[in-house]
Amino acid sequence: MPQIKKVLIANRGEIALRVIRSCKEKNVKTVAVFSRPDATAPHVVAADESVFIGEAASSESYLSMEKIISAAKDTGADAIHPGYGFLSENAVFAEKCKEAGIIFIGPKPDAIDLMGDKTKARELMAKANVPYPPGTESAMKDIDKAREIADEIGYPVLVKAAAGGGGKGMRIVHDSADFDKSVKAAKSEAKNAFGDDRVYIEKYLEGPRHIEFQIIADEQGNTVHLFERECSIQRRHQKVVEEAPSSVLTPELRKEMGLAAVNAAKACKYVGAGTVEFLIDKHLNFYFLEMNTRLQVEHPVTELITGLDLVALQIDIAEGKDLPFTQDDIKANGHAIECRIYAEDSSDNFLPSTGVLHRHRIPAGPGVRVDAGVEEGQEVTINYDPMISKLCAHGVDRKSAIRRMLRALDEYEISGVRTTIPFCEFTLQHESFVNGSYDTHFVQNYFTPVVDTLHKNDNQEVISIVSSLLKGRSNEAEGNQKSVIAEPSADNWWKNRTK
Known part of the structure; x- marks a missing residue:
């Protein structure tokens, strides 16, 4: 049984820091990799060693398999943790790590390949008796036949990319007259995003909710779920607010969906941490959506309600250890x-x-946890994902978790960029969220942003004026004692003005 002594984190930002922290608690050395813009990033400073791997473009740095594997060899790292995004769900990369004699902290290449192809995954779920939405079981080959299926299952339907995700290569079709052009647009976007223009058709569900189950499995075939996360608050098909557990699941439905998630993982002989995602319609029928063969962005809410360290478990499993618990041992505590x-x-x-x-x-x-990837004085650039941090709140129940999160959002001070803090505050105070009746259409149904009647830079100008006045008062103070006065937060000023 191998013992991992040094881990290279093939990622950046908050997830790289997250992995480093668990490694340190396990007395495992860490290696950070960084691009030129990330030379002074927190994850680089926190790691035991760091290696420059290229310019800002991801293709020249964080997506360069050769550079990352070379960095692992040069530093003597015996394992690579991919985090999420970048190469985390790349079966070729996982295979290259194996060929290089480096442990890939994640599932086997075959499982990544199988579940990364949406049509192959649907075919596998059919064999495992895991329900999935009506539609084409495999990639569309004949547009006329696909149109017939769409007419048969009824509009609206979804045209979806067979490879990839994140809302790319996806089109909602409300009428047969729009079918052909929607397919053409989806195929073009899928080709540009994933290098694969295959698409398939499935029924678009009414009032859908996005529910995912965290699963974890060891090499001995022991597989459990760690309950669900509700991920229905989204913009552009990407999540913004998540919670665990979901407010809509009954104990019976939770048990049924959890079993389906475990069966889905077992069907592809899954090893490690992963997520089985479902859609639930307004009648509480659930359908398989996809499986993410990696750690999820929103994994902290699962950690908060279970008390488990998912990264530490990933490392233990990569070393060949058994899961230290069974399904009956896992309990949910409170709400996150x-x-x-x-x-x-x-x-x-x-x-x-x-x-x-x-x-x-x-x-x-x-009860407040902040996983941040940037610090005060650093720049948020266009090169990578615009996430500043993940703010988490845990309470004894859902009401207390909401109150705690609102308090934390009110405390959060950011200036220099606009943020999603006002949107998050809006969401948590909205009646449909408070009573748990929301779905994936929350933004389009309820969110009407406040129109800025001033020029977008006026708030910064006001801050400059106030700052100058404060500095003037400070200069008038008697003696030579320095007075340190905090500059107002742009976002807090904006929030207060628009409330």
Whole structure:
């Protein structure tokens, strides 16, 4: 049984820091890799060693398999943790690690390949008796036949890319007259995003909710689920607010879906941490959506309600150890919520908002966890994902978790970029979220951003004026004692003005 002594983290930002922290608690040495813009990033400073791997473009750095494997060999790392995104669900990379004699902390290449192809996954789920939405079981080969299937199952339908995810290569078709052009657009987008233009058709569900089950499995075939996460608050098919457990599941439905998730994992001989995602319609019928063969962004809410360290478990499993618990041993404690704090302008269609974090003061206190990948004074660039941090709150029940999250959001101070903090506050105070009746259409059904009647830079101008006045008062103070006065937070100022 191998013992992992040094892990190279093939990632950046908050997830790289997250992995480093668990490694340190296990007395495992760490190696960070970084691109030129990330030379002084927190994950680089936190690691025991760091290796420069290229320029800003991901293709020249974080997606370069050769550079990452070379960095692992040069530093004597015996394992690679891929985090999420980048190469985390790349079967070729997992195979190359194996060929190089380096442990890939994740599932086997065959499982990644199988579950990464949506049509292959649907075919496998059919054999495992895991329900999936009506539609084409495999990739579309004949558009006329696909149109017949769409007419048969009824509109609206979804045209979806067979490879990849994140909302790319996806089109909702409401009428047969739009079918052909929607397929053409989806195939083109899928080709550009994934190099694969295969698409398939499935029924678009009414009032859908996005529920996912965290599973974990060892090499001996022991597989369990760690309960569910509700991920229905999304923009552009990407999650912004997640919670665990879901407010809509009954104990009976939770048990049924958990069993389906475990069966899905067993069907592909899965090893490690993964997520089986489902859609639930308004009648509480559930359908397989996809399986993510990696750690999820929102894994902290599962850790908060179970008390487990998923990264530590990933490392133990990669060493060949048995799971230290059975399904009956796992208990859920309280309720947890995660808000993704993106550098985006929610008042302007969630467009990216890049710039320097002039102020970044994170909330604290009981039940609050912040996984941040950037620090005050650093720049949020266009090169990578615009996430600043993941803010999590845990309470004894859902009401207390919501109150705690609202308190934490109010404490959070960021200036220099616009963020999703106002949107998260809006969401957690909205009646449909509070009573748990929301679905994946929350943004389009309820969110009406406050229109900025001033110029977008006016809030920064006001801050400059106030700062100048404060500095003037400080200069008038008697004696030579320096007075340190905090500059107002742009986002807090904006929030207070629009409340």
